Amino acid sequence: MFIDSARFSVSSGKGGQGCSSFRREKFVVKGGPDGGDGGKGGDVYFLVDNNTDTLSNYKGRKVFRADNGKQGMASRMTGKSAEPLVLIVPPGTQVLDDDTGEVLHDLIHEGEKIQFIEGGKGGLGNVHFKNSRNQRPTYFQPGLPGETRNIRLELKLIADVGLVGYPNVGKSTLISTTSNANPEIANYEFTTLTPKLGVVEVGDYNSFVMADIPGIIDGAADGRGLGLEFLKHIERTKTLLFMVDVANYRTMIDQYRVLKEEVAKFSGELAGRNFAIALSKVDGYYGEDLDADIRQFIADIGLEVSGENELGFDKNYPYYVQDLTYNKFDNEKPFFVLPVSSVTRKNVKSITFALYKLLEQGK
Structure with a gap:
C-alpha cells in the first residue's frame, strides 16, 4: 500500500537513575559509597533507505518511543545505555513539526542518517x-x-521527469511503454490512484526516472479531485512533461492552459521548471x-x-523543438511539442531521447 503521509509522536528514552550503594566487604574497613551512574536513554535517528518507497511502516502508529537507559549498579557499574531508535524512510521524505508546520529535515540522499532527538542523560550515582x-x-x-516531538512525515517522490495531464490522457500507457513501470491501465478516468515511478533506459548507459501522478482537473490546486494530494510528488522533479490528449473533447489549448494554471497556483517555483509537451493518442484522433x-x-x-532536427521525430506529424544552435535554452518555452502514440509507438523512442536532452539543459 502506498502511504505518503504519516502523523505521530516520537520520544527519546529517559536516562537511567544513578545508584546509591556502599561497599561492604570483610576486611574493607572504609568501603564508602560505590553507586554507579545510570545509562543514557535511547536517541532517535532518521535513516534514508533506497529500498523503501512508502511510509506504510508508520500507518496506524501513534507513538514511537526509544528505550530508557538502565539504572546504575553497585561497585561503580554504569547502567547499560539504551539502543537508539532508527526510523527508516524513503528518499524524498520531509520531517515537519506537526504543531507549527515547520520543516525540520528534508531527507533526500541514500544512506543519510540524522540524529533527531537525543536521549536523556543518565543520573549520577552516590559515589560522585x-x-x-x-x-x-x-x-x-x-x-x-527524554524529549517528545509531534511530527508529520511527508513523502515527495524524487524523479527527473514528472507527467502532468488530465485523467485518462495516456500518462500510464506512456510510462509503461518507455520504462519498467507497470501501472494499471484502463479506459476510464482516475485509473491511477497513487504515483508511480519508472526507470527509462536511454541507450546502453544512460537512464532517468519518470513519475506518473494521478490526473489533474480544473481546480486541483484548490483541492478538487486527487490533484492537490499528489501534486506534491512533482515538486522535486527536474522537468515536467505536459500530456495533452488530441482525442479529448477538450481542445488542446484549453487542456494545456488549465494544466499550466493549476501547476502555477500550486507552486510558482514548479511552474518555472523546464518543460515539454506531448500530444498523446494521435492514433485515436477522430x-x-x-x-x-x-x-x-x-x-x-x-x-x-520546426523543420529538421537531430532528435529523430517522425516527420509525418508537425512538431516544434527549440533551436539550441547557440546553446541558449529558454525555459519559458517548451523544449518540444511532439505528437506521440504509445499504442502504435509513434515517437515513443524519440521522446525518451528528447527528454534526456532536456534534462541535460537543467544541469
Whole structure:
C-alpha cells in the first residue's frame, strides 16, 4: 500500500537513575559509597533507505518511543545505555513539526542518517557526592527525561521527469511503454490512484526516472479531485512533461492552459521548471485534420512548426523543438511539442531521447 503521509509522536528514552550503594566487604574497613551512574536513554535517528518507497511502516502508529537507559549498579557499574531508535524512510521524505508546520529535515540522499532527538542523560550515582563533610552520601540523581516531538512525515517522490495531464490522457500507457513501470491501465478516468515511478533506459548507459501522478482537473490546486494530494510528488522533479490528449473533447489549448494554471497556483517555483509537451493518442484522433489542429495548437502557444532536427521525430506529424544552435535554452518555452502514440509507438523512442536532452539543459 502506498502511504505518503504519516502523523505521530516520537520520544527519546529517559536516562537511567544513578545508584546509591556502599561497599561492604570483610576486611574493607572504609568501603564508602560505590553507586554507579545510570545509562543514557535511547536517541532517535532518521535513516534514508533506497529500498523503501512508502511510509506504510508508520500507518496506524501513534507513538514511537526509544528505550530508557538502565539504572546504575553497585561497585561503580554504569547502567547499560539504551539502543537508539532508527526510523527508516524513503528518499524524498520531509520531517515537519506537526504543531507549527515547520520543516525540520528534508531527507533526500541514500544512506543519510540524522540524529533527531537525543536521549536523556543518565543520573549520577552516590559515589560522585562524597566529600570531606559528607562521607556517607545517600543521594543519587534521577536520569534526565527524554524529549517528545509531534511530527508529520511527508513523502515527495524524487524523479527527473514528472507527467502532468488530465485523467485518462495516456500518462500510464506512456510510462509503461518507455520504462519498467507497470501501472494499471484502463479506459476510464482516475485509473491511477497513487504515483508511480519508472526507470527509462536511454541507450546502453544512460537512464532517468519518470513519475506518473494521478490526473489533474480544473481546480486541483484548490483541492478538487486527487490533484492537490499528489501534486506534491512533482515538486522535486527536474522537468515536467505536459500530456495533452488530441482525442479529448477538450481542445488542446484549453487542456494545456488549465494544466499550466493549476501547476502555477500550486507552486510558482514548479511552474518555472523546464518543460515539454506531448500530444498523446494521435492514433485515436477522430477530428477532420490532425495536421492542421497540431499546427494550430503550436501557433496558439506562440511558436512555429520546426523543420529538421537531430532528435529523430517522425516527420509525418508537425512538431516544434527549440533551436539550441547557440546553446541558449529558454525555459519559458517548451523544449518540444511532439505528437506521440504509445499504442502504435509513434515517437515513443524519440521522446525518451528528447527528454534526456532536456534534462541535460537543467544541469
